[in-house]
Amino acid sequence: MPSFGRFIRLAIGAWALLLLIAATPTPSMGQQINPTADAVNERQLLQELDRIQGRVSIPDQRSSVLVQPQGREWREFRNVLLRWIGGVAIVGMLAVLVVFYLAVGMVRLESGRSGRTIVRFNTFERFVHWMTATCFIILAVSGLNITFGRPLLLPLIGFEAFSEWSQWAKYAHNYLSFPFTIGVVLIFLMWIGGNIPNKVDVEWTKRGGGLIGHDHPPAYRFNAGQKAIYWIVVIGGGLVAGTGYVLMFPFYGTGIEGMQMAQIVHSIVGVLFIAAMLAHIYIGTIGMEGAFEAMGSGEVDVNWAREHHSLWMDEQTARTGPGDSQPQRRRAASPAE
Amino acid sequence: MARMKFLCDADRCIECNACVTACKNEHEVPWGINRRRVVTINDGKPGERSVSMACMHCTDAPCAAVCPVNCFYTTADGVVLHSKDLCIGCGYCFYACPFGAPQYPKVGNFGSRGKMDKCTYCAGGPEADGSKEEYEKYGANRLAEGKLPLCAEMCSTKSLLAGDGEIIASIYKERVLKRGYGSGAWGWKTAYRETIES
Numbered sequence: 001m002p003s004f005g006r007f008i009r010l011a012i013g014a015w016a017l018l019l020l021i022a023a024t025p026t027p028s029m030g031q032q033i034n035p036t037a038d039a040v041n042e043r044q045l046l047q048e049l050d051r052i053q054g055r056v057s058i059p060d061q062r063s064s065v066l067v068q069p070q071g072r073e074w075r076e077f078r079n080v081l082l083r084w085i086g087g088v089a090i091v092g093m094l095a096v097l098v099v100f101y102l103a104v105g106m107v108r109l110e111s112g113r114s115g116r117t118i119v120r121f122n123t124f125e126r127f128v129h130w131m132t133a134t135c136f137i138i139l140a141v142s143g144l145n146i147t148f149g150r151p152l153l154l155p156l157i158g159f160e161a162f163s164e165w166s167q168w169a170k171y172a173h174n175y176l177s178f179p180f181t182i183g184v185v186l187i188f189l190m191w192i193g194g195n196i197p198n199k200v201d202v203e204w205t206k207r208g209g210g211l212i213g214h215d216h217p218p219a220y221r222f223n224a225g226q227k228a229i230y231w232i233v234v235i236g237g238g239l240v241a242g243t244g245y246v247l248m249f250p251f252y253g254t255g256i257e258g259m260q261m262a263q264i265v266h267s268i269v270g271v272l273f274i275a276a277m278l279a280h281i282y283i284g285t286i287g288m289e290g291a292f293e294a295m296g297s298g299e300v301d302v303n304w305a306r307e308h309h310s311l312w313m314d315e316q317t318a319r320t321g322p323g324d325s326q327p328q329r330r331r332a333a334s335p336a337e
Numbered sequence: 338m339a340r341m342k343f344l345c346d347a348d349r350c351i352e353c354n355a356c357v358t359a360c361k362n363e364h365e366v367p368w369g370i371n372r373r374r375v376v377t378i379n380d381g382k383p384g385e386r387s388v389s390m391a392c393m394h395c396t397d398a399p400c401a402a403v404c405p406v407n408c409f410y411t412t413a414d415g416v417v418l419h420s421k422d423l424c425i426g427c428g429y430c431f432y433a434c435p436f437g438a439p440q441y442p443k444v445g446n447f448g449s450r451g452k453m454d455k456c457t458y459c460a461g462g463p464e465a466d467g468s469k470e471e472y473e474k475y476g477a478n479r480l481a482e483g484k485l486p487l488c489a490e491m492c493s494t495k496s497l498l499a500g501d502g503e504i505i506a507s508i509y510k511e512r513v514l515k516r517g518y519g520s521g522a523w524g525w526k527t528a529y530r531e532t533i534e535s
Binding site for chain 2: 033034036037038039040041042043045052053054055056057058059060062063064065066067068069071072074075078079145146147149150154159160162163166167170247250256259260263
């Protein structure tokens with residue numbers, strides 16, 4: 001009976017298979033092999049790279065960055081370090097200026113006013129100066145608000161009012177950056193001629209600019225202190241403008257880390273710039289008699305020019321002749337000359 | 338009170354994007370914004386992993402710390418929310434967040450990003466729970482109705498867990514014990530300064 005023999009063979013085969021399966025050791029609970037043992041590991045990835053990035057199937061490809069913990073360092077900078085740098089620079093500068101004013105007072109014109117004036121800055125120069133200055137003050141206040149507003153101003157005026165003000169301050173900060181940048185470029189171009197450091201500046205700096213006592217070290221149109229202000233405006237202004245536009249145009253050539261770096265540079269240069277400008281405002285107003293007129297009416301007293309910018313005064317007299325107090329006006333009066 | 342957290346068991350995530358879709362639909366999230374996304378690392382290569390990520394509702398949240406107008410607040414459940422009325426759209430939370438959670442409705446330059454939007458843990462915002470204003474600004478408030486975030490509720494493989502931190506951690510630990518290996522608890526170390534597995 002061939003069919004019976006086939007049945008026996010099948011039965012034996014089935015038994016053998018069953019025994020084979022039973023004999024195979026089954027992995028007990030907890031001893032399972034990990035099929036994902038070679039899968040990517042967060043901690044390892046973070047040690048190797050500073051961020052974890054993958055692929056996403058949604059259109060926003062920037063969301064493919066999964067974890068980027070460096071925001072923590074940026075947070076520490078923004079909330080702690082920047083407040084210290086800014087506080088020390090600005091409050092420190094104010095303190096120095098107050099002490100200096102109380103100790104020395106306004107630097108007077110020693111020879112008094114002559115009554116005759118000489119043109120120092122023309123209308124265009126003054127327009128550029130005041131355009132940049134106005135923008136700078138608004139930018140400075142709105143910028144300081146972002147860093148110091150929350151601890152200092154918010155508790156005084158409350159959430160809604162502070163938010164409303166900050167919103168407007170932000171718009172002002174963004175849009176006034178454009179005239180400010182134009183101002184910095186124009187300042188760079190129109191005063192570069194008088195602001196290249198030279199030997200006279202060494203002597204001027206050695207004598208401390210004559211700030212203490214009644215010293216008047218010689219200077220051309222711009223003394224070393226003014227040259228320093230010029231380069232602070234040009235370099236500092238360039239840096240804040242450049243980094244500011246990086247922040248204003250997110251993801252154009254930068255990622256989050258680039259923007260963090262831009263914010264760090266922007267804010268540090270910003271607070272130092274403000275501190276430097278406080279000194280500039282001081283010396284241009286209550287710090288020195290006759291100084292404001294240069295940017296006010298554009299004409300300074302001849303004695304002021306002689307005391308503070310002797311070499312420039314010499315140049316001017318050499319060009320227009322001695323005793324010529326108002327060279328431009330007189331030239332206009334005698335066109336035949 | 339509970340301390341609400343998210344936990345993505347990456348071993349189970351199959352990158353189906355149901356969480357992403359559920360979130361967009363539930364809250365009628367505008368175009369261009371994704372409060373949740375699934376990121377696949379080493380896509381198509383050995384060691385591939387998919388992780389569903391949104392705002393992790395961090396302990397000591399960096400976004401809240403750096404916000405210039407202090408528009409963030411943490412609820413009694415540990416959910417990090419913000420007020421769109423106070424937000425000035427400056428982008429600082431976006432620089433500070435480790436998970437790329439803050440989103441802006443306009444790609445706009447000139448700082449015209451609009452109000453920041455992010456995952457609310459389905460807990461709405463400062464407006465009255467379930468109000469029309471709240472829905473328009475922040476989406477549905479499921480938490481107030483006693484429901485958990487929809488992304489996790491929708492997850493077909495139960496990879497994404499939402500709920501009290503201790504409870505979801507114990508569910509995850511049980512899984513790890515049963516299958517014999519963990520999957521990393523992605524983002525926990527960064528968000529909560531703790532990790533479930535060694």
